[in-house]
Amino acid sequence: MAEITYLEAIREALDEELQRDPNVFLMGEDIGAYGGAFKVTDGLLAKYGEQRVIDTPISEIAIVGAAAGAGHMGMRPVVEMQFIDFIANAYDMLTNYVATARYRAFLPCPMVVRGPSGGYVRGGPFHSQNPEAGFIHTPGLKVVYPATAEDAKGLMKAAIRDDDCVLFFEHKYLYRRVKGVMPAGDHVVPIGKARTAREGRDLSIITYAATVHKALEAAERLQAEDGLSVEVIDLRTLAPLDDEAIFATVRKTNRVLVVHEDTRTGGIAGEITARINETCFAHLDAPVLRVTAHDIPLPYAPALEDFVLPQVADIVTAARRLAAW
């Protein structure tokens, strides 16, 4: 089997689910004739027609709202935010309408909202964001953010089959840089399960998305230069969090560094730290540390962006401090 990119893996998942279930359809800005800003949906209009691959006006509220309405009627819409930054336009519809629908009125909203996310790409303030924390905070939504091509495919298929709304963050830095060989058959990765990206004994790095790769690089350096055995946990799903996997790695290494590309204040690292404190404080040999983006809108210039975002060297520095505690 040939390797395919993270982006192609997502397209393969969409294609297979469109094929499998006539209720699945796609909606978004420029996703049809143009194939999407990043070409994720390239070729799908020709294959499935304009009733199932729908080009919309520039209307994130309408896209998400219409997906909810279709979801109520038994459809399984997958909608694209051209850049995930624009999901802010649909924040009301997602948090007030979609997230509450099942609970307040027994209305199912099986739908996926997907979009290119994240920085390290010189995209500037509106094409680089990681807005996941605002949605993790909202009961009723599920949030996934894969780091590998295999997970991108398997989680997308799980998201489409889920009976609730799943926000599917795709890291655009990984779109064409990360490749994998897809497992044969119907490859579905369950939502809510973390993955051990690297086994280790001395300390744990808990992270997700692009910084999984930064953490793995840091772990290599720490092994080579310091002889440290670093475990890397890839959360894969941010809501619901895989508490068991988090607590298991705490109990194993007793030292935890949480890394994310999202800004620091209100980022999920704070939540993970609190859960560890409440549940396995006695297993800690050191305080939980965080490596995150600075609390700064993401700037455009390479020197500025690289300063704001977490880098491998930052993770190495923090891991050394943690190991020396």
Place this chain on the structure above:
Amino acid sequence: MAARRRRAGDGPGAQHLGEALPLERKLELYYWMRLTRTLEERLVALYRQTKVVGGLFRSLGQEADAVGSCYALESRDVMSPLIRNMGAMLVKGATPVEILKQYMAKGDSPTRGRELNIHFGDIGEAGKTRGFLGQISPLGDMVPVMAGVTMTFKMRGEDRVGLVYVGDGATSTGAFHEGINFAAVQKLPLVVIIENNGYAYSTPTHKQTAAKQFVDKAIGYGVHGEQVDGNDVLAVYDVTKRAVDRARAGEGVSLLELMTYRRKGHAEHDNQSYVPPGEIETWAEQNDPIDRFVRVLLDREKVPQATLDEIDARIHREVDAATDVAEAAPFPEPHDALIGVYADPPVERPLWYREGADVSGLGRERAEGWGTYDAAKGGAR
């Protein structure tokens, strides 16, 4: 999409569809309008007895626009109401018991005590569901959602139409604009009704829009637009039926502006201090939709007064019986709060300090009791 041909006699210039209704259907319109008013009057009584635990929203003086428009739908069609469309909910099959239980936050209300008033729905397959979808409080949101519902009808080739209500205020939201524009582009079978009752909470229409009239917006969206006297139930039925028929015939979205007047405040607590003196009284005396329709029935249709009296008496019996059922219904159990945020998992875990804790006293405190902490007395009271 299945080809749909326009049927002869559907277009403008055809006979007045409301006036052409047979008498027994006109009496149904009277029944629904009177039921709306009587049920709301009962809710006011229950509110004053503190049995309605939240706010109470009236549609006094607007019964014709809700009833007349929704009456133009078939049972398989789907309607999404606004807060002042209880009449439309009743026409579409919501029952007085359901509405009373909703307002009283009962455990076996349609939303099991999770949501208020007429914020509940029953949609899905035609024939198995009544076809109404409750609104949420952020205004305008139901327009995109109903675009999605009607998009499903189009995709599946189902002969079904959607109707969504917004108020004059909601036309200022992004959701309204995006929703109607998307529905127009997709040529969806959707009727959008702007219920222009003069006020959005306290804000008069001239502070809501610089447009001369809301129906003018139809041109901008490239959809069919009509404005009508919203207090004339037969005229409301007439324009809505034509818009529904257009939608059913594949001719896309219509935007209807129903001119009416909100005689009560935004909710029962609102003293309407912002309303010019005499305005409410003038509408009540000269333009009450039920009074107007009673005159039509008595004078033009030669309905005996006794027939209307019988309907009124029947409505009182029905509302009395529904009130008894709703009052006797249980409140939800505190732990029911944990059920159904997601399909999977079906139940959330309580926080550790609630595990095994006595929660039997929760929900007993009345909201009015808040803010009565007296430091002089010290501590809890």
